[in-house]
Amino acid sequence: MSTAWLIARDELRMMVRNRLAMIGMGLLLLLTLTAVVSAWAHQRGIAELRARHAQAAEAAFDAQPDRHPHRMVHYGTFIFRPLGPLAAFDPGVDAFTGNSMFLEGHRQNTANFGDVRQSSLLIRFGQLTPAFVLQVIAPLLLIFLGYGVLARETEQGTLRVLMLQGARRWQVVGGKLLALGLVALIAGAPAMIGLVAMARQPGALTLPMLAIAAGYAAYLALWTILIVVVSGFVRRGRDALLALTALWTVSTILLPRAAADLASAAVPLANRLQSDVAIARDLRAMGDSHNPDDPHFAAFKQSVLDRHGVSRVEDLPLNYKGIVAIEGERMTSSLFNRYAAASHAAQARQNAYVDRIGLLSPAIALRSLSMAAAGTDLEGHRRFLDQAEAYRYALVQRLNAMQAQAVRFADDTATDADADRRKRVSASHWQAAPDFRFVAPDGATLAGAALPGLAVVLGWLVLALAALGLVTRRLGARR
């Protein structure tokens, strides 16, 4: 048996004989298992619920009777963001961003009903998910189990005993690293097994799963090395505990929260009220299709008449009201898209700001990696919003085109008793309209999005290894 393994075995033996350490380890394993099971059940429940609601909304839309197409534009439909299997591991911003949208004409609605709005305030302090346990709780347990690996030996004089038995510095450090690494492996195993189980579900992708596994393995390895480095750098166990607890508090608790606050302060986002007022003002300035004196719509009307070589809208081969609805939707959508793009750009700048701060905290980098690979980051949410808007626009314009083509202008403007019947089109039209299907990105895209975070964690790992080399060289030196 090698010297390093003998030292590792003794360290593990000491942990096993330490009742507090065993209770802590047991609690972590229990917590992780609970997180895996509850997060998985929660994710499956949500996925089923959303699928059921989506089906119900589609059925309700399809079940609408023969109607005027514009009434269907306002009837609208609900769509729901489906959750990928890896969302059970890291639900990311899903609980905060909302997951359902009401799609209708003339407006872009925001996603509604994030879990955070339906849950207690405690959810804001972090959900019990495998990702949260590994990012926040596991490093803390490793600190409590490992702060003394070298400091205790120095403090009690046994480090010199080890070296006098012929153990070399790197063997002592290697043994301690091996022992704490095994503890980290045990701590991370339930979550990783859960991840593999999640990744075996239909729709799960291998590359993102591998990116997540690599990221968390690197993160736990980083903490293992940092703990050994600090423990070898100081001479007393309590100093090591104090330094490591401070490091944990700053890097996993303070910096992630401070980063979000700093990003919000550096790149302020317009609030809902400000956006609504600004959009309403711009809509007013854009023109009024019902006002015959409106310069834009007067010019539009003339261009339509010229294109068809007629002088009155009544003579057009298409229903002019439908054509105006198409133009109006084009204009309002373009305005909404501009505001949405500005908001997304601001959020992207905020994210870039947080990512820069993430260079100082591996926890931020890991969180970003984990959410990106699980497809539950802000980019994933934006993907949903973009696809939802593309679907909404296509659906509304399809209905507007239906009005232009299937409803005669004369009937559309008629007010007689039978006019309402003549304005209706067959329900088969909306039954034929395609349903919303969220297209999830492929595995390479998700894994690629996780690479910057992974690079930061690996960069930290390299720095920690360099520090470990320095600590190993001066281990046991008289100070």
Add this chain to the structure above:
Amino acid sequence: MPTTDPILISDLTLGYGTHTVLDGLSLAVPAGSITALLGGNGAGKSTTLSALLGFARARTGTITVCGIDPAADPDEARRLIAYLPENVALYDHLSAFENADYLLALSGERPKRGTIEDALSAAGLQDRAWHRRLGGFSKGMRQKVAIAVALLRQVPVLLLDEPTSGLDPRATADFNALLAEVRARGTAVLMVTHDLLSAADIADRIAFLEAGRVEHEVAASGEERFDVRKLHARFQLGAGRLAA
């Protein structure tokens, strides 16, 4: 064929910062012999052991353990040395037996269970304490465990720093008997001590360390071995000089 003494120190000067601790120390401990190094507080006894263990680097002079410079290759030198410190540091979470087994395994030796138990017994540790964790052990009991470990190391050099400081007179006598066995198997033993009587009882040579160098060295001779009265006077003189 010329042989080198396992412990060989020649004109060694060593210090920390501006303070010189060893100043021209020369000492040789042949194989199969016990040398006691006596001296007052601050004479440089423990520093001499630190230098032999490779924890302190010489300014001038040479120091070798079986031909190896401990400062240049401390790991290799330590493989040849068994060391019993004054303040024994062992693992409280392990039993006496486990401590011995673990530390010997680290040094590459895997004695049988019975051999370890025999050594613990020979060191004076009662059998009911062999498998108890060290948490509740007295200083003397810990000392006995450390003695067992040091004696079980099959190495050519044994360094002892105040080895009998935690032992009662009977245990001291038992310890000296063990040292005689170690000497008989050819080990070079250097024992730093204040215990003049114990040194006179077991050592082959006694060196008096004063102000960082060996000022006086006597060898055992005849039945009486040492004149303890003279040794005591010598010791008092050395300590007095240092105090002055």
